[in-house]
Amino acid sequence: MLLNNRPITSLSDGMTTTCNMFKLMFYFLVLICSLNNAEVYAIRKCYGELGCFDSYGFPFNKLPSSRDEVGTKFTIQSRYITEDESLSANDVSSSSFNSAIPTKFIIHGFDQSNWKDRVTEMRQLLLIEGNYNVIIVDWEEGAGEHFWDYYDAVGNSRIVGAEIDLLINKFQSVYRISLSSVHLIGFSLGAHVAGFAGDRLNGRIGRITGLDPAKPGFEDENIYRRLDHTDAAYVDIIHTDANLWGINHSVGDVDYYPSGGEDQPGCEWYRFPSIACDHLKALKYFIESIEDQQQFSCEYYREKYDDICFEE
Numbered sequence: 001m002l003l004n005n006r007p008i009t010s011l012s013d014g015m016t017t018t019c020n021m022f023k024l025m026f027y028f029l030v031l032i033c034s035l036n037n038a039e040v041y042a043i044r045k046c047y048g049e050l051g052c053f054d055s056y057g058f059p060f061n062k063l064p065s066s067r068d069e070v071g072t073k074f075t076i077q078s079r080y081i082t083e084d085e086s087l088s089a090n091d092v093s094s095s096s097f098n099s100a101i102p103t104k105f106i107i108h109g110f111d112q113s114n115w116k117d118r119v120t121e122m123r124q125l126l127l128i129e130g131n132y133n134v135i136i137v138d139w140e141e142g143a144g145e146h147f148w149d150y151y152d153a154v155g156n157s158r159i160v161g162a163e164i165d166l167l168i169n170k171f172q173s174v175y176r177i178s179l180s181s182v183h184l185i186g187f188s189l190g191a192h193v194a195g196f197a198g199d200r201l202n203g204r205i206g207r208i209t210g211l212d213p214a215k216p217g218f219e220d221e222n223i224y225r226r227l228d229h230t231d232a233a234y235v236d237i238i239h240t241d242a243n244l245w246g247i248n249h250s251v252g253d254v255d256y257y258p259s260g261g262e263d264q265p266g267c268e269w270y271r272f273p274s275i276a277c278d279h280l281k282a283l284k285y286f287i288e289s290i291e292d293q294q295q296f297s298c299e300y301y302r303e304k305y306d307d308i309c310f311e312e
Helices: 012-036 116-129 147-175 188-201 277-291 298-305
Strands: 044-046 053-054 074-078 080-089 102-108 135-139 182-187 208-210 234-238 254-258 308-312
Touching: 044 234, 074 116, 102 116, 102 147, 102 188, 116 135, 116 277, 135 147, 147 188, 182 188, 182 277, 188 208, 208 277, 234 277, 254 298, 277 298, 298 308
Parallel strands: 102 135, 102 182, 182 208, 208 234, 234 254
Antiparallel strands: 044 053, 074 080, 074 135, 254 308
């Protein structure tokens, strides 16, 4: 019998079913916790130069918290800026931003403690691979920490996208940068943050890479309420947890589904280190492709892991 082009046995069927049931129970718990902490929000909130945000769903699409509560911060490094330098949209002219080289943003998702070290690793590898402005978007205060914070973080992701849009517009105003030179890399909720920023920029940025874009709060949403292929000139997606935390349908110009997009090597149920193991694999695969100085593709994945991969 074949499932997603993979041979399976009745034993592995049972293991997979057990694992998926565990995941679904966990997912249900998150929803219940969120409902228990839900409160009625205003129809619209406005945040100065970031503009206004409308409520379009309750309880799973909350309005964002205040800018101070979300606490979005930007730090930049390049081959010539070896220590973190803070960036502010209030005065980009005093920064060490180099308009002559491409710019890459790295955007974390819910509870960034899951991948904080990976951010540093990705930045280091990007600077080995090429000469870029590498900007880390830190919205840890608004990204939540506990399960019941998740749908607050979904709402806050919209204001983080607006903060990125504001910063890029300031770069355009001061440095006359080309939007085609901008690449947003977002993991999980961070992928949708990138989508919100790209949408506000009318899809004119060069590229968005979505690393297993988050499913809860986004799966059945209108394209203007999540990452989609119109948010940049080129949108590439890596799906690794499409049966739980990751969105399961095509949202980019090209969508990669390593290992069928669901159960990843090393995340088998009997040695399951984390409920987010499959989800975090998208980040791992992308980092490894940078290290190997190759763009992630199914051909790359099949050669490296000797495993199935398909793309849409």
